[in-house]
Amino acid sequence: MGIPTVTIPTSEFVGLARDTVRSEGAAEAPFAVIPHPVAGIGDADLRAKVDSLFPQILSAATAWKPASTELAPQKQPYPADVFKVTGTVADVNKMFMSRKWSIGLPIYPPTPERLAEMLKGTSRNPDEILGQVPPRMATLTVELVAVHAAMAGCKPEYMPVLLAIVEALLEPKANWLGVNTSTGTLGLMIVINGPVVKELGIGSGQGAAGKANHPNSSMGYAVNLVAAIVGGSRPPDGDKSTFGGPQDFVPWIFGENEDRLPKGWPPYHVDRGFKRTDSVVSVLGIYPPVDLTDHWSRTVQENLSAWASLATPRINAGGVCRPPMALTPYFVVLGPEHAQMAARAGWGKDQFRKAFWEEVRQPISWYPKPCIDYIKEVPEYKLAFEKAYGLPFSGETLLPVTAKPELIHIVIGGGSGRHSHFFTPFYETVPVSKLVKE
Amino acid sequence: MKNRWLRDLGICMVLAQLATVPNPGWAKEAVQQWELVNPAGVIKSDPVKFVARPTDLEGKTVVLRWNAKPNGDILLNRLGELLVQNIKGVKVIKAWEVAPDTRIISYGHATSLAVAKKLAVLKPDLVIAAPAD
Numbered sequence: 001m002g003i004p005t006v007t008i009p010t011s012e013f014v015g016l017a018r019d020t021v022r023s024e025g026a027a028e029a030p031f032a033v034i035p036h037p038v039a040g041i042g043d044a045d046l047r048a049k050v051d052s053l054f055p056q057i058l059s060a061a062t063a064w065k066p067a068s069t070e071l072a073p074q075k076q077p078y079p080a081d082v083f084k085v086t087g088t089v090a091d092v093n094k095m096f097m098s099r100k101w102s103i104g105l106p107i108y109p110p111t112p113e114r115l116a117e118m119l120k121g122t123s124r125n126p127d128e129i130l131g132q133v134p135p136r137m138a139t140l141t142v143e144l145v146a147v148h149a150a151m152a153g154c155k156p157e158y159m160p161v162l163l164a165i166v167e168a169l170l171e172p173k174a175n176w177l178g179v180n181t182s183t184g185t186l187g188l189m190i191v192i193n194g195p196v197v198k199e200l201g202i203g204s205g206q207g208a209a210g211k212a213n214h215p216n217s218s219m220g221y222a223v224n225l226v227a228a229i230v231g232g233s234r235p236p237d238g239d240k241s242t243f244g245g246p247q248d249f250v251p252w253i254f255g256e257n258e259d260r261l262p263k264g265w266p267p268y269h270v271d272r273g274f275k276r277t278d279s280v281v282s283v284l285g286i287y288p289p290v291d292l293t294d295h296w297s298r299t300v301q302e303n304l305s306a307w308a309s310l311a312t313p314r315i316n317a318g319g320v321c322r323p324p325m326a327l328t329p330y331f332v333v334l335g336p337e338h339a340q341m342a343a344r345a346g347w348g349k350d351q352f353r354k355a356f357w358e359e360v361r362q363p364i365s366w367y368p369k370p371c372i373d374y375i376k377e378v379p380e381y382k383l384a385f386e387k388a389y390g391l392p393f394s395g396e397t398l399l400p401v402t403a404k405p406e407l408i409h410i411v412i413g414g415g416s417g418r419h420s421h422f423f424t425p426f427y428e429t430v431p432v433s434k435l436v437k438e
Numbered sequence: 439m440k441n442r443w444l445r446d447l448g449i450c451m452v453l454a455q456l457a458t459v460p461n462p463g464w465a466k467e468a469v470q471q472w473e474l475v476n477p478a479g480v481i482k483s484d485p486v487k488f489v490a491r492p493t494d495l496e497g498k499t500v501v502l503r504w505n506a507k508p509n510g511d512i513l514l515n516r517l518g519e520l521l522v523q524n525i526k527g528v529k530v531i532k533a534w535e536v537a538p539d540t541r542i543i544s545y546g547h548a549t550s551l552a553v554a555k556k557l558a559v560l561k562p563d564l565v566i567a568a569p570a571d
Contacts, residue, residue, distance in 0.1 A: 001558050004491045008513070008568040017569075024547070026486040038568070039508040046509055050516040054524075057517065061500075061564055062491050074480065081476040088467045092474070101477050110475045134546070138479030147477045172546050230479040322506065370508070380538060427543065 005029075006060040008053070010036035015237030016135065016181060023137035030064040032057040077139035078127040080147060082112060103228045105221070105249060107151040118146040121156030122163060123438050130163070131170035134177035136232030140166065144230060145222075152222035155215075157200060160436050161281060162219050165190055166226060168283040168432040175429035179285035180233035183240045186426050187247025188223065189286045189331065190254075191411055193269035194279035196436050197255035204255030206415030213254075220250035245288065252286070252423075257412045260336035262343030268411045271349075272433045279436040284331065285426035292338075292420045300341040300352070304359040311360045311422040313401050321371040322427070326388030326403040329430055331423035332356065333413035338420045349410055357405035361398035492563055497527040501562035503553070504534045506541045510568045517566065531560050 007029065009017040014033050021029040034053050038046060075081075085095060092109045096102040108114060119126055119142075126143035133140050142163065149162055169176045169188070179186045197204050203213025211217065228248075232238040241248070258267045269280035290310045297303040313328065334342075342352045364372065375381045375393065382393050388403045402408060409431060413421065492498055500521055502514040511534065518530040534541040537556050544550040557565055 001554060002489050003558060003562055003565055004489055005565045005567065008566065013569075023481060024486065025484050026488070029488075030491075034513070034568075038510065038513055041509065043512055046512050047516045050513055051520065054517070054520050057566065058495070061566070062494055064491060066488055074482065077480045077482065080479070082473055083476060084471060084473055086469065086471050088469055090467065091469075092472060099478075109472055110477060112473055112475060115475050132482060133479070137481055139482045140479060144477065144479050147475050151477060172548055175546070177546050225477070229477050 004061070006032055006057060006064075008032050008034055008057070010034050010038055012036040012236075013240065016240055019135055019232060019238055023132075023135060026066075028066055030060040032060045077129060078141050078143055080141075080143055100232075100234060101229050103224060103234070103249060107225070108153050110147045110150045114150040115143070115146055118150045118154065118156050118159060119143070121159030122146075124163065130167060133170070133226060133231035134233075135181050135238055136230065138230045138232070140170070140226065140230055145226065148225045148229070149218075149222045152218045152225055154218040154222055158215055158219050160438055161192065161196060161200065161202075161215075161279075162222055164281045164434040164436045165219065165223055165283060168281055168434040169223070171432045173430050174283055174432045175285055175426060176227070176231075178426055178429060180227050180231055181238065181240055182426065183242045184426065185241060185243050185245050185247075185288055186285055187245065187288070188251035188253075189284045189423055190220070190223070190251055191268055191282045191413075192253070192255045192280070193258065193267050193274075193282070194436070195277065196279035197258070199279075202255040204257045204413075205259075208254035208257065208414050209252045216253045216255075217250055220253040223251060223253075224249060247288065252289070254413055257336060257414065260339070260415075261412050262339050262349075265339070265343075265349045265412070268409070269433065271409070272431075274433070274435065280433050281436060282431050282433040284329075284423070284431045285429040286331070286423045287426065289333070289421040289423045292422065293418070294338065294420070295418045297341065300345045300347060300355070301359075303338055303341055304355055307356065307360045307422070308362065311356075311401055312362060313424055321367065321374070325427065326385065327407060328402055328425055328427075329407045329409055330401050330425065331409045331411065331431075333411050333421040333423065335414050335417060335420045336412055337416065337418050339412050353408050353410060354405045356408055357400050357402070361400050363395065364393070364397050364399050365395040495521070495525045495528050495564065497529075498525075498563035499529045499531060499561060501531045501533050501557055501560050501565045503557060503565055503567040504532070504541055505543050505567070505569055506534075507543065507569070513568045514566070517568075531562070533557055533560065536560065 007017060009031055011033050014031060017031060032053055034049055089109060093106055096107060124142045128142045130140045145162055145166055149159060168174060179188060192202050200215045202215045227233045235241065235244060256268050261267060269278060270276055272282065274280045292307055292310055294303055294306045297306055375385060386393050391397050502518055504510040504514050518532060521528050521530050540553050540556050544553050
């Protein structure tokens with residue numbers, strides 16, 4: 001647009017800022033780097049930092065010139081380069097780790113033979129471009145998905161599901177960029193529905209999202225390899241997660257336990273507008289779930305009262321601090337035994353959803369005080385909040401997890417045992433569902 | 439008791455044999471020549487050309503952009519004060535006050551572009567942003 005800019009990243013975030021600039025086509029950009037942190041410090045300290053930085057800001061505004069004007073010439077994304085190396089499998093793994101082509105777990109060396117075998121699992125052309133993986137924005141082709149599938153130890157027949165997953169993630173509303181770069185302890189939830197669950201033996205019952213399910217583990221590993229290697233999502237710069245976690249290795253990936261749906265409850269992909277006979281994947285960026293361990297409740301009403309203190313949007317400072325988040329979707333993965341309590345009461349899925357929305361509420365006063373004070377100071381925020389929730393903004397208001405009951409998504413997950421899980425999604429992400437195609 | 443003793447003795451004898459006789463079936467991991475596919479992918483981007491910066495900010499319009507992250511407004515408020523105190527005739531516009539819909543985190547190119555267009559409407563000579571964290 002022909003307008004010069006200056007960006008003020010903190011010292012801890014300048015690496016990510018530089019990577020972002022490169023992914024947008026510039027070798028560098030004018031930054032004025034302020035010592036970290038900015039958030040969470042007092043006004044006087046922050047003002048002192050700005051005072052110290054002022055000369056640098058002025059210099060960036062008026063005197064900055066790029067040292068180099070062009071990036072290196074671009075290669076075509078297909079076919080991927082092939083290179084030679086001598087060593088053992090362990091040596092290959094060590095080399096991949098040093099080149100940032102690994103997330104620290106063993107990989108199968110991606111030979112052209114393994115790649116060719118993997119590509120037999122899909123009828124799609126290997127040169128088909130699927131999109132750019134954030135934050136590094138390298139181009140992802142069908143071929144490159146197969147490379148990562150081979151590294152993760154997937155079977156060729158997993159390719160259609162894997163391709164559907166990455167296509168869903170590449171939709172902007174999935175906010176894969178945010179999941180890959182945020183300071184939050186973020187990961188992915190991937191729900192698989194339809195005939196493909198049984199065809200491939202995707203874990204959907206006992207321990208569905210855990211170990212010992214080869215399709216789940218290997219596909220999840222492949223997705224996260226794509227994010228780390230193609231997308232550059234790795235600490236300390238591409239992935240700014242404060243703490244990280246095991247979800248960085250394998251996401252929460254499971255098949256819905258459609259065999260244990262209460263009578264009359266549609267499976268999740270039918271909720272999403274697909275046919276029961278379709279095979280569908282649904283993805284969402286999420287925080288680690290809360291396990292509702294409820295062995296005591298004998299009725300669904302008792303069960304819902306147990307949720308109230310656990311199911312919370314406050315993990316992400318919820319809808320209160322940012323009014324647009326009032327319309328955030330939340331996920332309830334109901335264990336089959338908890339789902340049966342609703343069924344015994346004669347409740348359909350929508351009835352459970354509405355009851356959850358009405359019963360599971362927490363006082364606004366539980367939110368961080370600066371968040372509450374901020375909303376009180378900004379009139380349009382207070383109005384937006386009250387409009388979204390239809391509730392007065394006061395410390396006594398009991399806030400539902402989200403503004404409308406239809407924003408609560410319900411999936412039946414896992415096997416026997418009285419556990420359900422509540423997933424808070426990441427900021428500005430919504431579930432994205434894709435049909436699995438051959 | 440005697441049978442168990444004999445059994446245990448037999449096991450020890452077998453283990454002793456295994457420990458002393460190399461088994462040709464247990465090979466060391468082989469060093470080999472690999473042909474491997476590069477998994478990194480290629481970054482696609484349209485090269486950016488930077489416009490010339492103003493040589494000074496006297497009489498210029500500077501737009502400050504805040505993305506709603508905590509304390510970003512305090513940082514930019516102080517910057518605004520310093521600009522006014524130190525630069526003659528500078529006009530400071532706080533985008534979040536005049537265009538509240540720019541006060542968002544833009545998780546991606548499309549939203550960033552939309553925000554940039556809204557900032558451009560303010561006719562800045564320079565935009566300064568404090569994005570994170």
